Every structure is written in C-alpha cells, then in structure tokens.
Amino acid sequence: xxxxxxxxxxxxxxxxxAVKRVSFTAPAGSFTSLLGPSGCGKTTTLRLIAGFAALDxxxxxxxxxxxxxxxxxxxNLGVVFQNYALFPFMTxxxxxxxxxxxxxxxxxxxxxxxxxxxxLVGLPDLAGRYPRQLSGGQQQRVALARALVIRPExxxxxxxxxxxDAKLRAEMRFExxxxxxxxxxxxxxxxxxxxxxxxxxxxxxxxxxxxxxxAAAPKSIWEQPESAYVADFLGVExxxxxxxxxxxxxxxxxxxxxxxxxxxxxxxAARPAEAAVVLGIRSGDIKMWKVDSKRALDGPxxxxxxxxxxTYVGSAVVYQVDCAALPRPLIATVQEEFAVGESVRLHxxxxxxxxxxxxxxxxxxxxxx
Amino acid sequence: xxxGRFPASLATPVLLAFGIFVLVPCVMLxxxxxxxxxxxxxxxxxxxxxxxxxxxxxxxxxxxxxxISLIVTAICMxxxxxxxxxxxxxxxxxxxxxxxxVIFPFLISAVVRAFGWTVLLGxxxxxxxxxxxxxxxxxPITLVQNEIGIIVGETHLLMPYMILSLLAVLQRIDPxxxxxxxxxxxSPVSVFWRIVIPLTLPGLLTGTLLVFSLAMxxxxxxxxxxxxxxxxxxxxxxxxxxxxxxxxxxxxxxxxLLILGILFVTIHRFVSSRGMRSYG
Numbered sequence: 001x002x003x004x005x006x007x008x009x010x011x012x013x014x015x016x017x018a019v020k021r022v023s024f025t026a027p028a029g030s031f032t033s034l035l036g037p038s039g040c041g042k043t044t045t046l047r048l049i050a051g052f053a054a055l056d057x058x059x060x061x062x063x064x065x066x067x068x069x070x071x072x073x074x075x076n077l078g079v080v081f082q083n084y085a086l087f088p089f090m091t092x093x094x095x096x097x098x099x100x101x102x103x104x105x106x107x108x109x110x111x112x113x114x115x116x117x118x119x120l121v122g123l124p125d126l127a128g129r130y131p132r133q134l135s136g137g138q139q140q141r142v143a144l145a146r147a148l149v150i151r152p153e154x155x156x157x158x159x160x161x162x163x164x165d166a167k168l169r170a171e172m173r174f175e176x177x178x179x180x181x182x183x184x185x186x187x188x189x190x191x192x193x194x195x196x197x198x199x200x201x202x203x204x205x206x207x208x209x210x211x212x213x214x215a216a217a218p219k220s221i222w223e224q225p226e227s228a229y230v231a232d233f234l235g236v237e238x239x240x241x242x243x244x245x246x247x248x249x250x251x252x253x254x255x256x257x258x259x260x261x262x263x264x265x266x267x268x269a270a271r272p273a274e275a276a277v278v279l280g281i282r283s284g285d286i287k288m289w290k291v292d293s294k295r296a297l298d299g300p301x302x303x304x305x306x307x308x309x310x311t312y313v314g315s316a317v318v319y320q321v322d323c324a325a326l327p328r329p330l331i332a333t334v335q336e337e338f339a340v341g342e343s344v345r346l347h348x349x350x351x352x353x354x355x356x357x358x359x360x361x362x363x364x365x366x367x368x369x
Numbered sequence: 370x371x372x373g374r375f376p377a378s379l380a381t382p383v384l385l386a387f388g389i390f391v392l393v394p395c396v397m398l399x400x401x402x403x404x405x406x407x408x409x410x411x412x413x414x415x416x417x418x419x420x421x422x423x424x425x426x427x428x429x430x431x432x433x434x435x436x437i438s439l440i441v442t443a444i445c446m447x448x449x450x451x452x453x454x455x456x457x458x459x460x461x462x463x464x465x466x467x468x469x470x471v472i473f474p475f476l477i478s479a480v481v482r483a484f485g486w487t488v489l490l491g492x493x494x495x496x497x498x499x500x501x502x503x504x505x506x507x508x509p510i511t512l513v514q515n516e517i518g519i520i521v522g523e524t525h526l527l528m529p530y531m532i533l534s535l536l537a538v539l540q541r542i543d544p545x546x547x548x549x550x551x552x553x554x555x556s557p558v559s560v561f562w563r564i565v566i567p568l569t570l571p572g573l574l575t576g577t578l579l580v581f582s583l584a585m586x587x588x589x590x591x592x593x594x595x596x597x598x599x600x601x602x603x604x605x606x607x608x609x610x611x612x613x614x615x616x617x618x619x620x621x622x623x624x625x626l627l628i629l630g631i632l633f634v635t636i637h638r639f640v641s642s643r644g645m646r647s648y649g
Contacts, residue, residue, distance in 0.1 A: 050548070050552055051551075052548045052551070071551070071556075072548070072551040072552050073551045073552070073553075073554050073555055073556050073559075074554075075552075076554070077552055078552065079548065079549060079552040081545045081548070081549060083543065083545060085543060085545035085546050085548070085549040086549075087546060087549075087550070087564065087567075088568075089567045089568070089570075098550065098553050098555070098563075099553035099554050102553060102554035102555050102559060103554055146549075146553065147552075147553075150553060150554065156552075
C-alpha cells in the first residue's frame with residue numbers, strides 16, 4: 001500500500017495544456033476521485049500516473065519514490081479502463097492470469113491467486129469463458145480482478161462505471177467500495193458523476209480546464225465548496241454573483257447585494273477577503289409557500305416570485321420560479337404542489353447560503369480529453 | 370417500395386454473370402482435361418492429369434509453383450508486417466502518403482514492372498553493381514530469367530495485399546489493450562508477441578490467403594521475369610495451349626491448379642477456424 005503524490009504535473013498536446021500544474025496527494029489506502037466534466041484533464045492525469053503518457057513538468061511519487069523514469073510495466077499499478085480493455089482472444093482465466101505470468105509466478109500459485117481474485121470481485125465460475133460471452137457487469141468484474149490480482153501498489157480506475165446501466169452502476173458502486181475496503185489498495189478514480197465521487201471517495205479532487213479547482217473530503221466539499229465552479233459541479237443549482245456590503249453586522253451575518261438584481265441577502269458567514277463573491281444555495285434549502293397564505297413578505301431573505309415551470313421527480317417537485325429581484329429564475333425543490341403561473345413567496349435561509357469564490361465560468365469545457 | 374427485394378434484383382446481374390463465367394469454364398476445363406485420350410477410352414480419363422505429375426517438366430513446374438508461392442508469402446508476411454505496423458502508428462497525413470506508396474505497384478502494368486526489374490536485376494543492373502561494389506560478389510550473378518526474378522517480381526506485386534490486410538486489423542486495435550498489458554507488467558516485446566500478434570492474426574490469415582493464391586496463379590510476372598527455362602504451372606499451361614496447341618494437356622494443368630487452390634483454401638480454412646475459435 002502506497003500513497004501517491006502528484007506535484008505540479010503538466011502535460012501539453014501540441015499547443016494545448018491538457019493538464020496544467022496539477023497537485024494532490026492520495027494517502028495510502030484511501031479512495032480519491034478526480035471529478036470534472038469531459039476534457040477537464042482528469043483522464044490525462046490518470047494516464048500520467050500510469051505512465052501511458054510522459055509528463056512535461058512536475059513529478060509523480062508512489063510510496064515516496066519518483067516513478068516518472070519508470071515505464072508503465074515497471075510501476076506495478078492496476079488499471080481499470082472505461083471499456084474494460086479485456087484481451088478478446090483470452091479466456092477469463094488467461095486475462096486475470098496475464099499479469100501473474102508476466103511476473104513469472106509459479107503455475108500453482110497463479111491458479112490459486114486467479115481463483116482468489118475472481119472470488120474477491122464476486123464473479124461466478126466463468127474462468128473458461130471469453131470476454132464477448134460475458135455481460136457488461138461481468139466484464140467489469142473481470143477487469144477489476146485482472147488489475148487487483150497483481151497486488152498493485154495503486155489501483156487506477158478510469159470511469160469504470162459509465163458504461164453500465166443505472167441499476168448495475170449503483171450495485172457496482174457498493175461492490176467497488178467493498179473491494180477497496182477489503183483490499184485496502186490506494187485507489188484513484190476518474191469520474192464525471194458527482195454522486196459516484198461523493199459516495200465512493202475519501203477525497204474528491206475537482207478539476208477544471210486542466211487544473212485542480214478544489215480538493216476536500218466529500219462532506220466538506222458538499223457543505224462548503226471552495227469556489228463557484230466546484231459548487232456548480234456538485235449540484236448547487238442557484239448561483240448568483242454578488243457584492244459584500246460595507247455595513248458590519250453584529251449577528252454573525254454579512255449583507256450581500258445580488259449583482260443585476262434588486263435584493264440584498266443576509267448570509268450567515270464570516271466576512272470574505274474579497275467583496276466580489278458568488279452566492280450559492282441548493283434548491284432543496286429554499287422554502288416556498290403560496291402568496292395568499294396569511295404570511296406577509298416581511299422577513300429578511302424573502303422574495304416574491306411566479307412559478308414558471310416544474311418537473312416532478314418522485315420524491316419532490318423541482319420548480320423554476322421567476323423572481324423580479326433576481327437576474328435569473330430560482331430553482332427550488334419542495335414537497336408542496338404549485339401550479340404554473342402561481343404567485344409564491346420564497347425564503348432563502350441565511351445559514352443555507354454559501355459565499356463562494358468566483359472563478360472561471362462554470363461548466364466551461366476544458367482543453368481536451 | 371419493397372426494400373427487401375431491391376438489393377436482390379440489383380445483385381442478380383453480377384451474381385448471374387459470375388455464376389455463368391465461373392461454372393461454365395470449370396465444366397469445360399474438366400471436360401477437356403478428363404476427356405479420354407484414345408478413341409475407345411472411358412470417362413473420366415485421368416491419364417493426362419496424372420501425366421502432369423509423371424513428366425519431369427510438369428513435376429518441376431508443380432514443385433516450383435508451390436515453392437515460389439510459399440517463399441513469396443513468407444517474404445510478404447515478414448517484410449510486410451513491420452511496414453503495416455509502422456503505417457498504422459503514423460499520423461493521418463503520413464499514413465495517406467505511405468499508403469499511396471504501398472498501393473503504387475497496382476498502378477503499373479505488369480509489362481512495365483517486369484521490364485523495370487529486368488533492367489535492375491540484369492548482369493549490368495543496379496542490383497549486381499551494388500553487390501559487386503559492396504564486395505559481396507566478384508562477378509555478376511543471374512538474378513533474372515530464373516526463380517529469383519520470379520520471386521522478386523511477385524513479392525513486389527503482392528506485398529500490398531498483405532500490408533492492406535494487416536493494416537485493416539491493426540488500425541482497429543484498441544490502444545487501451547496495449548496499455549492494459551503494459552500496466553500488468555508486459556514489456557513492449559511481450560505486448561507485441563502476446564497482444565498485437567494474436568489481435569492481427571485475422572489480417573495475417575487473410576493476407577496469406579490472398580498472397581498465396583495470387584502467387585500460385587500469377588502469369589504475366591513469372592512469364593516475363595522467369596524466362597523459358599523456369600516454367601511454373603501457369604507458364605507451362607500457356608506453352609501447351611499457345612505453342613503446342615495441346616488443349617488437353619493445358620486443361621490438365623488447369624485442373625492441377627484448381628486442385629492446388631482448393632487444397633490451399635481448405636487447409637487455410639481449417640487453420641483459420643482453429644486459430645480464430647476465440648475471436649467469435
């Protein structure tokens with residue numbers, strides 16, 4: 001078990017920086033996710049760790065040792081690919097045994113370790129089958145067994161779940177977590193799915209345009225994203241640029257006026273260093289009620305609005321609400337039912353609003369995959 | 370519109386023509402070759418076909434045909450593989466250019482190509498001069514109007530078939546397979562033998578089938594570069610038909626060639642189905 005230190009790593013393709021000064025550390029035995037949209041450099045970073053591409057700047061250390069001079073076949077890493085990359089002309093057994101045979105492991109031990117790995121990933125006895133005779137989920141497990149059987153120092157996973165259907169994906173997520181816990185192997189997992197990253201990881205590294213936009217444990221990155229970009233990628237639906245006012249408040253809140261809007265919101269947060277901020281609030285934190293109910297529009301952080309559109313998601317209803325005081329419609333997720341065109345009141349609790357560092361436009365596509 | 374019938378009706382003329390132009394000559398060939406030699410003889414008469422194997426000229430031509438075809442196939446395979454590998458790894462621009470170079474022999478007529486080789490391989494040609502300059506030989510050696518000439522000419526002609534067959538499979542190889550093997554500890558040499566070669570086996574088999582059968586049935590190139598003293602089955606057939614006007618003997622050689630072809634395709638199919646069992 002080894003930790004992975006990625007420090008100041010850059011990779012250029014022609015004139016494009018696919019990855020620019022990326023740094024993070026994956027502690028030994030941890031599960032780290034590289035999260036970002038396609039083209040953000042997450043897969044390139046993984047390929048640089050694996051040694052499939054040579055980095056232009058920086059250094060990768062595995063277990064404290066620099067590995068940049070080592071070719072991939074001397075790094076002892078397990079890699080699981082998005083398309084599984086099983087050898088089509090080999091049986092399941094031969095696929096899994098491939099790495100052991102390259103290491104000249106004796107025949108008897110090979111058979112035992114292959115059986116052990118196939119058992120670990122929860123595959124039934126399919127050792128004599130060829131990859132094309134297996135389902136997607138089974139191929140996925142073979143790919144995992146093949147990568148784990150060599151007892152790698154680090155397990156690298158490149159969007160391994162994205163080719164599976166929703167039900168299987170949820171199941172494999174649990175499986176992946178179990179396998180990682182049982183083996184204790186340091187894992188680096190590339191994904192564009194925030195839910196996968198949140199449920200699996202000890203640490204999430206959010207990437208944007210070839211750089212690290214933020215890195216933290218799932219809970220802290222969920223509760224207090226570092227920047228507007230990270231918040232946007234982690235599903236904070238409502239983001240509004242704003243300016244922190246000068247007036248000092250005694251109750252631990254700051255007043256922030258929404259840019260291009262006509263409202264000043266109280267936010268329960270420490271005064272940030274910069275006046276220019278982005279206000280973020282999750283749709284589920286917003287309160288919403290009918291305008292004819294007896295409550296008057298008098299409290300702080302209360303807005304008037306009109307329901308523009310809604311989508312029913314089963315457990316709740318997601319509303320798009322036009323507010324005169326805001327430059328863009330607000331997204332609110334509530335249990336109550338409202339009709340399109342209905343006038344409503346909204347409350348944005350000061351404690352639920354996040355003050356975020358503005359950065360590059362959210363959702364921008366990166367340099368190159 | 371019934372789209373189901375549409376391709377069938379369009380395909381009919383070509384299929385019909387092919388059917389007729391393959392079947393009728395085959396029947397005629399068999400009839401001519403197996404015709405009784407004597408007035409009172411019985412059908413079918415194998416004397417002439419077997420006579421091909423009995424006569425010294427026929428036997429030599431048969432052996433030479435098989436030998437040359439095998440050598441040409443082997444050279445195309447060994448020399449063509451690295452070329453295909455290199456082209457597959459080139460960028461799109463270079464790939465196009467290199468492909469044009471590879472396909473170029475197709476664009477020259479057999480006569481021009483053979484004449485070119487006659488000049489190059491002649492006693493005072495570039496090949497002999499080069500070998501003498503390198504000190505490998507003292508006097509010019511005969512490189513043309515013999516088997517060497519035929520092998521050189523046919524290799525030049527058939528190399529593109531092998532390279533194109535290999536390229537077709539090489540370009541479809543998922544690069545992740547190579548990476549997966551590397552991450553599991555396979556060195557580039559090991560990746561080549563254990564991953565790339567098995568993955569290109571279908572192309573190698575297709576190329577072998579094309580090159581061998583075309584080498585066996587080539588006529589113009591061996592005729593022009595082989596000269597009169599190194600007959601192979603096709604040039605011998607030509608001699609019988611157009612110099613001796615012995616159609617029966619010519620047809621007998623035709624039958625032998627047909628049998629050789631069927632034999633080779635059968636062996637090839639057997640090897641392919643065994644080797645490719647796992648490819649699905």
